[in-house]
Amino acid sequence: MAVFTPLDAAEVDTWLARFDLGTRTELQGIASGIENTNYFLSTTRGRFVLTLFERLRTEQLPFYLGLMHHLAAHGIPVPDPMPARNGQTLHTLKGKPAALVTRLKGSSHLQPAPVHCAQVGHWLARMHLAAQDYAGIQPNLRGLEWQRRTIPALLPYLTAEQHALISTELDHQTRIAASPAYADLPRSAVHADLFRDNVLFDGDILSGVFDFYFAGVDTWVFDLAVALNDWCIHLDTGAFDPARHDALLHAYEAARPLQAAERALLPDALRAAALRFWTSRLADFHLPRDAHLLTPHDPAHFERVLRQRIAAR
Numbered sequence: 001m002a003v004f005t006p007l008d009a010a011e012v013d014t015w016l017a018r019f020d021l022g023t024r025t026e027l028q029g030i031a032s033g034i035e036n037t038n039y040f041l042s043t044t045r046g047r048f049v050l051t052l053f054e055r056l057r058t059e060q061l062p063f064y065l066g067l068m069h070h071l072a073a074h075g076i077p078v079p080d081p082m083p084a085r086n087g088q089t090l091h092t093l094k095g096k097p098a099a100l101v102t103r104l105k106g107s108s109h110l111q112p113a114p115v116h117c118a119q120v121g122h123w124l125a126r127m128h129l130a131a132q133d134y135a136g137i138q139p140n141l142r143g144l145e146w147q148r149r150t151i152p153a154l155l156p157y158l159t160a161e162q163h164a165l166i167s168t169e170l171d172h173q174t175r176i177a178a179s180p181a182y183a184d185l186p187r188s189a190v191h192a193d194l195f196r197d198n199v200l201f202d203g204d205i206l207s208g209v210f211d212f213y214f215a216g217v218d219t220w221v222f223d224l225a226v227a228l229n230d231w232c233i234h235l236d237t238g239a240f241d242p243a244r245h246d247a248l249l250h251a252y253e254a255a256r257p258l259q260a261a262e263r264a265l266l267p268d269a270l271r272a273a274a275l276r277f278w279t280s281r282l283a284d285f286h287l288p289r290d291a292h293l294l295t296p297h298d299p300a301h302f303e304r305v306l307r308q309r310i311a312a313r
Contacts (some may be wrong), residue, residue: 002031004054005037015093019047025169042190047103052096063138067189074130077208104208106200113246117231119206121251128220131188140216157286169275176268181261195230221262225269238305246296272310278302
């Protein structure tokens with residue numbers, strides 16, 4: 001989250017009048033993240049998050065909002081989009097698509113223990129099972145097609161060693177994605193960005209997961225790999241912490257056992273997840289957009305993670 005489009009209280013008050021949610025009591029920009037403009041918005045009737053979408057197009061947004069509402073209706077703790085009086089959850093504010101969703105309680109655990117990782121694994125399996133009957137269709141917008149378009153623009157900023165690494169890995173993932181085994185993997189709408197700062201805990205109990213705006217239809221094992229690559233590693237090296245890794249994976253499988261093909265392709269999915277986030281962080285660092293309160297993430301982190309996953313094969 002970030003603030004690309006500043007808002008003042010008066011224009012938000014005018015916009016808020018289309019809802020039956022009372023009057024504003026708080027409006028505060030959210031500094032974390034890199035994609036959308038976000039504000040905490042509290043009213044006399046509740047606490048919400050107001051998002052203005054900076055990159056996603058209006059026609060793409062029903063997928064995300066519908067997915068969150070679908071999961072919330074299945075008892076998965078996620079933000080639920082708020083309808084205006086006309087029943088619509090997708091709105092416009094300051095000329096940009098906008099949505100208002102419920103604000104979850106709790107705070108992030110940025111140094112998770114195995115107990116936190118286990119709950120993330122359990123939540124992720126429940127989310128995958130609940131998403132099976134979600135009718136929305138949209139690809140992972142940061143998948144291989146996006147990487148093929150983006151990586152050539154990044155190559156001039158890379159060392160020769162990095163150039164070779166990212167190009168070789170992109171070729172490897174392209175071959176994996178074209179294989180019959182990959183085509184048969186179970187898939188649905190997935191979160192695709194299940195990082196530590198997108199999960200909230202009330203004490204040590206998982207109270208919710210947010211930021212679904214990288215979601216798309218992809219394999220469940222890729223979504224699992226994204227979570228493993230963040231929740232279960234030593235941040236200074238990218239190496240797995242065995243206790244956290246096993247806690248997350250075992251909890252996931254207690255709710256949804258992996259298929260044999262998923263087990264076989266998990267090492268490649270871990271590499272795919274590392275490549276995806278190394279590429280996006282390189283793009284945010286070398287090809288940035290202006291934003292109030294924006295701090296891009298360090299690209300070197302996921303380069304380390306990718307090298308670790310390749311070495312583990």
